[in-house]
Amino acid sequence: MEKMKRTATCGELSARDEGRDVILNGWVHRNRDHGGVHFINLRDRYGITQVVFDDTCDPDLKERAASLKMEYCVAVRGTVSKRPDSMINKDMATGEIEIAAKELVILTTCETLPFMIDGDSEANETLRLKYRYLDLRREKMQKHIALRHKVSFAVREHFEGLGFYDIETPTLIKSTPEGARDFLVPARMQPGKFFALPQSPQLYKQILMVSGFDKYFQIAHCYRDEDLRGDRQFEFTQVDFEMSFVSKEDIFKVVEDQMVHVFKKTLNKDIVPTFPRITYHDAMNTYGSDKPDLRIGMEFIDFAPLVPKADFGVFKAALESGGTVKAMVVPGAAPEYSRKKISELEETAKTYGAKGLAWMKVTADGLDGGIAKFFAPLTEEVKSLTGAKENDLILFMASDWKTACTSLGAVRSRLGKDLKLADPEDYRFAWVYDFPLFEWNEDEEKWDPAHHMFSMPQYEYLDSMEENPGEVKGDLYDLVINGYELASGSIRIHDPEIQKRIFSIVGFPEEEAEERFGFLLEAFRYGAPPHGGLAYGLDRLVMLMCGEDSLKEVIAFPRNNTGSNPMDDSPAPVDKIQLDELGIQFIPRETEEK
């Protein structure tokens, strides 16, 4: 076998190599037996090369070639030969040449495949995950995994250039309340006690700041025990960093430069190095989302000024109860959007709590359809306020501010997809900032941290934050791109006194704070530097760069949405012996009677 070890890969050979005797190792990608002459496309990570078996081969070799099936793993020795002009395959990177086979070793055979590696249609997801090793052989997945590697490398390269240290933090840590549910790991040596898997390296990286490692980064595995989605997995990868003696401007700069570097190095794409900044309120108010897709346009218009002039009760009622009326113009959509299609949009709005979706169309004669009749006398005013032109569709949402914004925002993103308003090659980053630090929890009638409890209130609220917590803005920020939240970060609290006040506002008992993260508070008493940082989702970034909308397409071994992995069948029951050793007893969940 040793003598059939590869001397070239399937992606590298060209006319320059003519006459070379090479050994290729790879998989039979396609198999075309013409009787007299037999071609195989041999594939490895680097590409595909055609191998020819013809009359110049000895009969024994030809016979062995005839037995090849798809995805056999083989070694081929042969001579690189230039194809005659008429047989050059321009669609193939190595299409100028082929290998005239001299020797063939079948390294391993392959059973009938559960799905085609080279198919034009994809198998269903469960099957793809069950046979992930085969799925990963597909060209698309090979490209995704390669890009992911390149991104991850470019990230490290960039941090290294800036003098950051890569420091690992533990993944068996103390469970902390708030935020997402923790994955728990029983501690065998201390029965009744548990570790948690980290949701982020947050506390540890802050402590590293106290230790003086003023520029830290880590490409960290994080865990959250919450329901999965297309863009959410149990375990995921965060590019996490933290710096001391910085303001948010320094952090923005690191991230902006890093994105420029990463996109240049991996996709050879030039990203505009300064990202626009939008306040949380403006993002919600004009795009109906705290992660707006800026490629779409269609900004919301405040329609309140015209409401009192018309006799439309629904809008009036919304304003009278302190709500808002928002309008959104969908350019050129009037002819295409039938009553039925509009009611589909309405359904989208309703899943976000809207009661309905009002609309009208702009025609050559004025306003038409939907609620047009109520505004007919105001045609010109409607047009000038909204900027709508002939053939435009105008959508209206009347509700309390938040519901109006989020539901119309959902309609906006759906229209963006339906009308293909977003250029998939365009990457539009933006910073969203000025988030409220606290939000009111209706159910428990208390203030909750909107982000986490370690974010610094903005300076001007410091003295009076107890008076009106709802008004307090935090020194925290999100990085959004094309409708996805990619990152979030903040300047952290490094003053134990401020930290105590935050705990007290959100009703987090001091003893519990001491119990949960006393170690952090204690660390802060020993000369804690001001610091801040950010973490962004590596999976998410790569997903967007690949033009995918599911993380599963860029993670080698992901889980399905029920949290199982069809390949290894995890999670799975464990032996009673294992449980006994841990002092754990499984109590079946009581079946609820109806």
Add this chain to the structure above:
RNA sequence: GGAGGCGUAGCGAAGCUGGUUAUCGCGCCGGCCUGUCAAGCCGGAGAUCGCGGGUUCGAUCCCCGUCGCUUCCGCCA
């Protein structure tokens, strides 16, 4: 926890308003073929129509239930 969608050979799909032998493409098996490159041609095997129940003379199709997957809401940075 809630809403929508899907489940038909190994894979991807079709199957009209319920009707007798459930189609098509890929793959698989056999044969032919000296220039293909998603090779081609001929032949063949392969399906408890997710599962259970109901309506009906008759169900892949209609109804109820159930399981699995999926998208979304809730939840989650």
